[in-house]
Amino acid sequence: MTAASPASERRRPRPGSLERPVNGRLYRATWAFVTVPLLLLAVTVAQPAALHTPTTVAGFDAASAAATAEDLATRFPDRFPGTPGAAGAESWFTHELATSGFDVQRDAFTATIDGRTTKLVNLIAVKAGRSPQEIVVMAHRDDNGTGSGLDDNASGTGALIALARSWAPNVQLRAPSYSIAFVSTDGAEQGALGAAHFAAEAIRRRNVVAVINLDSIGGKGSPRLEFGGDTTRSPAPGLLETLQSTLGTVTRPGALDQLISLAFPFNAYEQAPFVSAGIPAVTLTTARARPAPVSKTKRLHLVPLGQIGNATLDAINALEQGVTVERGPSSYLYLGRRLLRGWLIELVLVAMLLPFMAAAVDLFARCRRRRIPISPAFRSYRSRLAVWAWIGLLFLLFAALGFLGSTGGRPMPLNDVRWPVGALLVLVLLGIAGWLVPRDRLRPHRPVDSEAELAGQTAALLVLSVVGLLLAATNPYALVFLLPCVHFWLWLPQVQTRPRAVRALVLLAGLSGPTYLVWTFATHYGLGWDAPWYIAQLFAVGYAPRTLFVIALVWLAAAGQLFALAGNRYAPYPAPDERPRRGPVRDLIRTLILAQRRRAALMERSGAARK
Numbered sequence: 001m002t003a004a005s006p007a008s009e010r011r012r013p014r015p016g017s018l019e020r021p022v023n024g025r026l027y028r029a030t031w032a033f034v035t036v037p038l039l040l041l042a043v044t045v046a047q048p049a050a051l052h053t054p055t056t057v058a059g060f061d062a063a064s065a066a067a068t069a070e071d072l073a074t075r076f077p078d079r080f081p082g083t084p085g086a087a088g089a090e091s092w093f094t095h096e097l098a099t100s101g102f103d104v105q106r107d108a109f110t111a112t113i114d115g116r117t118t119k120l121v122n123l124i125a126v127k128a129g130r131s132p133q134e135i136v137v138m139a140h141r142d143d144n145g146t147g148s149g150l151d152d153n154a155s156g157t158g159a160l161i162a163l164a165r166s167w168a169p170n171v172q173l174r175a176p177s178y179s180i181a182f183v184s185t186d187g188a189e190q191g192a193l194g195a196a197h198f199a200a201e202a203i204r205r206r207n208v209v210a211v212i213n214l215d216s217i218g219g220k221g222s223p224r225l226e227f228g229g230d231t232t233r234s235p236a237p238g239l240l241e242t243l244q245s246t247l248g249t250v251t252r253p254g255a256l257d258q259l260i261s262l263a264f265p266f267n268a269y270e271q272a273p274f275v276s277a278g279i280p281a282v283t284l285t286t287a288r289a290r291p292a293p294v295s296k297t298k299r300l301h302l303v304p305l306g307q308i309g310n311a312t313l314d315a316i317n318a319l320e321q322g323v324t325v326e327r328g329p330s331s332y333l334y335l336g337r338r339l340l341r342g343w344l345i346e347l348v349l350v351a352m353l354l355p356f357m358a359a360a361v362d363l364f365a366r367c368r369r370r371r372i373p374i375s376p377a378f379r380s381y382r383s384r385l386a387v388w389a390w391i392g393l394l395f396l397l398f399a400a401l402g403f404l405g406s407t408g409g410r411p412m413p414l415n416d417v418r419w420p421v422g423a424l425l426v427l428v429l430l431g432i433a434g435w436l437v438p439r440d441r442l443r444p445h446r447p448v449d450s451e452a453e454l455a456g457q458t459a460a461l462l463v464l465s466v467v468g469l470l471l472a473a474t475n476p477y478a479l480v481f482l483l484p485c486v487h488f489w490l491w492l493p494q495v496q497t498r499p500r501a502v503r504a505l506v507l508l509a510g511l512s513g514p515t516y517l518v519w520t521f522a523t524h525y526g527l528g529w530d531a532p533w534y535i536a537q538l539f540a541v542g543y544a545p546r547t548l549f550v551i552a553l554v555w556l557a558a559a560g561q562l563f564a565l566a567g568n569r570y571a572p573y574p575a576p577d578e579r580p581r582r583g584p585v586r587d588l589i590r591t592l593i594l595a596q597r598r599r600a601a602l603m604e605r606s607g608a609a610r611k
Contacts (some may be wrong), residue, residue: 016366018450021493023362030355037347047338048237050245051318060309061162066300068096069158069218072141073150080145081111081187082118089141090121093184096161097125100168102182107201111193112406120186122194127167129179133207135319136181137163137312138195139214140188140270144293144415151297152287155218157184159309166313177320178209188215188270191410191543195270203277210239210319211274211281217308218300219286225252226283228267229275230543232475234331236280237339242318243282244337246311253289258333260520262342263477266538268414268525278330284308289524293415331477346476353468353479356486360461363493367458372451376572377459377561383438383573385557390434391427392553398423399540409542417530417537442564444571450496452572456565457493463558464489470551478548481513482555488512489562496565503566 013019072092078085094104102125110117123141126134139156143149164182185194195213202208217223225243227235244250253261261267265276268290274281285291286304331342367374398404403423405412464486471478488510495502522531538544564570 018454019494019497021363021366021454022359022490023366024359026362027355027359027490030358033354034348034351037344037351041340041344041348044341044344045335045338046341048241050241051238051315051321060159060166060306060313062302062306062309065158065162065309066155066218066302066305067158068161069150069154069300072157073148073154077143077148078145079142079149081113081120081142081190081193082116083145085145086142086186090123090186093123093141093157093161097164097182100165101170102126102164102168107198109197111187111190111408111410113187113190115406118187120194120197122186122198123184125164125182127164127169127176127180127182129176131178133209134179134181135209135316136183136198136202136211137214137316138183138185138198138211138270140185140194142186142188142194144189144413146293146415147296150300151218152216152291153188153214155216155300155305156214159214159217159305159312160184162309163312163316180316185270189415190413192270192273193408193410196273196410199273199277199279202274202279208274208279210236210315211271211279212243212312212315213270213281213283214308214312215269215283215285216287216291217285218305219297220301221286221288221304223247223250223304223308223311224285224287225250226267226269226271226285226289227275227281228253228258228261228269228272229265230267230272231265231276232262232331232342232477233275233278234262234342235271235275235282237332237334239280239315240282240334241337242315243284243311246314247284247307252334255333255335257289257520257524259345259477259480260517262331262333263475263480264517264544266411266521266543268411284312290414290526293526349476349479349483350472352483353472353486356461356490357465357468359490360458360465363454363458364462367455370451372455373572374455374459376452376575377455379573380442380456380571381459381463381557381561383442384560385554387431387435387438388553388557388560391431392549394427394430394434395536395540396546396549398427399542404540405537406541411543412534412537412541414525414527414534417527417534419530419533441574442571444569445574448571453496453565453570454493456561456570456572457496460558460561460565461486461490463554467551467555467558470547470554474545474547474551481517484512485510485514485555485559492562492566500566507563507566 015024072089075092076085076089079089080086090106097104105124105126107122107124108119109122110119112118137160139160140153141157143152143154148154160182167176167180183198185192185198187193188195225240227240229235244252269283269285271281271283286301286308331345332339333342333345364374395404404420405418464482468479468482468486471482488506492503492506495506518531518535521527521534522529525531525534527534535544539546539549561570
């Protein structure tokens, strides 16, 4: 008998075999469908037009705004909601505008802060115009109580007062085209509570033309535009382009950051509630994705303060010409001075799901042709999904009872992330108890052949296809987190016989989407290791959509099955004649009772030995 040559030993398995079950040719061919929406996206790139900005006669007085800000920060350094400093800042702001002839209105409301019902107050001064519709200039006056709050946000409050004085009733007698509302909000550091309350009123009245928010505008950084929302919406591009053209040197979130913000809507600034309501709104700041957690600013920088103040004044004058702010597409991405339309980006993301789905369905068809039973694999997945559903129900129950935080649907403070250790410990213990119920039926009791492993992978990949369709129906932008997962994990059947390090590398590459989301919260928002819990809390308080939470549970069960396969810990769900007589619940109860009896017997023996 002739020995096999080294070349024949290294020969690759044939396509369609158990070692190479994925149809690579079909997968590559289906990518052709992605080119159509990509071409549409390329030919529909638009450049929004800025509003006509008239020449401003009286410029913004940056020195006066800085002096006003320093006065507020010196008198009331601690303006945390509900404190004497907050009440003092309220009286101070009212007095500053009352001397200019404004009738300052108080809009009081309550919110839960640190587990206590706290009274908050928005202050509103209106320069009446010929139209009841309003241009809103806004800044929050509260701070987090960890410093003087000079930059965050006495600087914005000082600029707000300086702008209001230029339109004061005893200075400018002419009524503008639109009314101008100068709004000092409360509770911004606690999840933009004041802005959300004012936005709810604006939605009801439908009278707000545009909102310009001033936040931390006296730092040493260059002016920056923030325009993300609480939902998958973007503000009017004309307002954004106007502010960008008047500011000159300005930064804004990059294209990838904008895409992540649409995929998982979150923003640390107060324009977010207005953008989500379809009201054109933007924040001007010198900070980054969020203001500094601890205010160490000892002096304000007049150059960026003056730039932002003058840009706001120019934008007000442009809007005062009676120009209607075009709402534009509901969402888009800014690239340089051009924008990409959101619905086409969504179409591209959905098209990028098609190659995976075609290959997964073809894999299922090959299993059927080989008469490989799939139902045990789906039942195994069902048991895993039941465990994650149990954990999810416990999580939502704990959230409804207030054990995981309560903010009335608004995000928690970024500078004070709290881990409810006791509640989480109980949640983990109950989750482990739920896992013990199906554990015996999910662990391998005998060697699992290649066909059963392929069935388990096929079932999990089909579930991931369903997850992709659910995301496409709810928020197509969220596919950016799923696409790396499906396109890497599709090849797990091909590497099942490879070394464990190769399988681990493919698994970790598939997790790059969710990992990038966590990394964004950890770095951009300065949360560090608190980022995973902060994201979980967004679901707990109802800020993040519950539909995405349910979809995440379905994804986790599929990921668990693929991880078990890669770690050689997978077993198909046993047939009726392979199951033990006792069910998993009875077996668990029996194990607990026997353990209790053994513990009692051991204690009796040790007591007898002492006697």
